Amino acid sequence: MNKADSECIAGIINEKFNAEIEEYFVDDVKNFDIDEEKINSGNNFLIINTCIVKQPTENKILDLMRKIEQRQENGGIKNVVICGCLPAAYPEVSARFKFSFIGTNVSDINKAIEETIEGKKFVQIEKQKNKVSIPKFSFNKFISIIPISEGCISNCSYCSTKLARKNLTSYMEEEITQTIKKAVQCGAKEIYLTGQDTGCYGIDIQCKDIQCNIVGLLEKISEVPGKFKARVGMMNPDFALKFLDDLIEIFKNEKFYRFIHIPVQSGSNKILADMKRNYLVEDFIEVAEKFKTIKASISTDIIVGFPTETDDDFKHSIELIKKIKPDLLNLSKFYIRKGTIAEKNIRTKRWKHDTKIAKERSLLISKIFREISIENNQKWLNWEGEILIDEIENNILIGRNFAYKKIHIRGNSNKEDNKDLLGKFMNCKIIKARKILEGEILEKF
Ligand code: SF4
The missing domain is CATH 2.40.50.140 (Nucleic acid-binding proteins)
Structure with missing residues (x-):
């Protein structure tokens, strides 16, 4: 979703200013270097699209912003706009820096640029209304990232994404399929359908010609002419279960990768309840097992060291990973995210956060998953x-x-x-x- 936003920002700027665009993926802030001379020539801009899903990511971004501000104070980089989840979730950050700020409302980027060029600080942090038909600048012209919705209907107790992306806004099916059609005509071969939870697509809107849910949308997408592969983004297990048989049928269509990202987060039902996830471990197992019958790859997420997670709960997560043997595992240590239910419970001492335990558990589960991954891969030999x-x-x-x-x-x-x-x-x-x-x-x- 964040990458889709970057492509929208680049597309909007490109359309208005016919700008030359360069993309940097900043992982190593310490060694990240910017061609200052180039950025300061003409009306060049540095736009930082931020992510806050994990605390270390937020820390890195704040470090980068401080580094750039220091250079600005020393007469360096002039024009900077910060956008994305950091200002959207925590608008107060805009007061700590001299840069201009927008949130996830990417269509404000031109206003931000114009005001910043005039030497003003522009701050407007609003939720984006519709992103699907915004012109996009694809950094890989064969991959088109298409948001089908933004936000979700859940309130997971650890999640800061919700603070930034808010409640569900689904985009209209006609706009989504038209955008895919255009992308395929322009040469895209891979379509990433994104959303915080693609499974809840359509719940908030009235559709014209389709069942107003993810299945109806995917059926329409399968009718888009041309040879392409669509990858369906993260879907919570409760929705995957609700539409399971229909999803299995639609995933058999050649237009879709047989790949499902179902974030389970824990192998313990007690922890899932504390996380405010709306499903049971058994639901996840049912979905994963069914997708395996069509040889689909399973991707899942696990959070270790959740404040209420006991050794026993953690053991259940290990057992689950050993049972399901996912193809991909996005493993996260629990981090306290400001403004979440978990943060409040830790602040008021109802829950206890132990970073050492999270680290140990993360190492252990990574080791187990490395072995599973090799075992899974070996099944593909000679394919x-x-x-x-x-x-x-x-x-x-x-x-x-x-x-x-x-x-x-x-x-x-x-x-x-x-x-x-x-x-x-x-x-x-x-x-x-x-x-x-x-x-x-x-x-x-
Ligand atoms: S489904 Fe839960 S984890 Fe995902 S964005 Fe919504 S609140 Fe956050």
């Missing part, structure tokens, strides 16, 4: 079939098969030849399956 090359990393072509499995293929020594393969469907065979899957190309289409 042959179609993949889509969607990325190139240091001369390695990265392809995805029908189950969104990542397959590395050694590229040509001539980098230019590799670029021509991006966005192409090919037949490949998996020749090595350990930590990563390695393949070789059998035939190009």
Whole structure:
């Protein structure tokens, strides 16, 4: 969703100013360097799209902002706009810096730029109304990120995303399918359908021609002409269960990757209740097992060290991971996020937060998952079939098969030849399956 916002921001600026756009992904703030001369020439801008899902990420972003402010004070980088979840969830941050601020309301970016050029500080933090048909600037022209909704109907006790993205706003099916149609006509081969919880799509709107839910939307998307693969974004287990049989049917359609991201968060029902998640572990198991029957990849999330998590609860999370053997595991240590129910319970001493326990549990579960991952990968050895090359990393072509499995293929020594393969469907065979899957190309289409 955050990346989709970046593409909207870039698209809006590109349309209005015909701007040259460069994207940086800042992970290492200490060593991040900016070509100051370039940024200060003409009306150039530095726009920082922020994420706050975890405390360390927020800390990094604040460090980056301080670093840039210092340079500004020393006559460095002039024009800076901060946007995204940090100001949206915690608007008070705008008072601590001299930069301009917008929230997740990306369409305010032009106003922010114009005022900042005039030397004014622009602050307008509002929720975005509709993002789907905003012109996008794709950083990878073969991948189009399309938000189908923003916000959710849950109130998970640990979550700061909700503070930024608020209640559910679903976009109209016609706009979504039209946007996908245009993206495919412009060469997109992979469509990421995003939302905080794609499963609750449609609950807040009236649809014209479809059942107003995720299944109705996916059915319509499957009718969009052209060869492409759509990846359905995170869906909470309660909604996946509600639409399970229909989802299984629609995921059999070639237009969709057989890949489901169902964040379970804990293997203990007691912890799920404390997290205010609206399902049971058993619901998650039912969904995961059913998706496995169509050879879909399962991606899930686990939070360890939740304040009320006992050794026994944690054991249940380990047992669950061993039972389901997910293909992807997004593991997080619990962090206190300001403004959440968990933070209040810790502040008032109802709950106790122990960072050491979270760290130990995280190490243990990572080790278990590494073994599961190798075991899962080995099942793919000698697999042959179609993949889509969607990325190139240091001369390695990265392809995805029908189950969104990542397959590395050694590229040509001539980098230019590799670029021509991006966005192409090919037949490949998996020749090595350990930590990563390695393949070789059998035939190009
Ligand atoms: S579903 Fe829960 S975790 Fe996801 S955005 Fe909503 S409140 Fe946060």
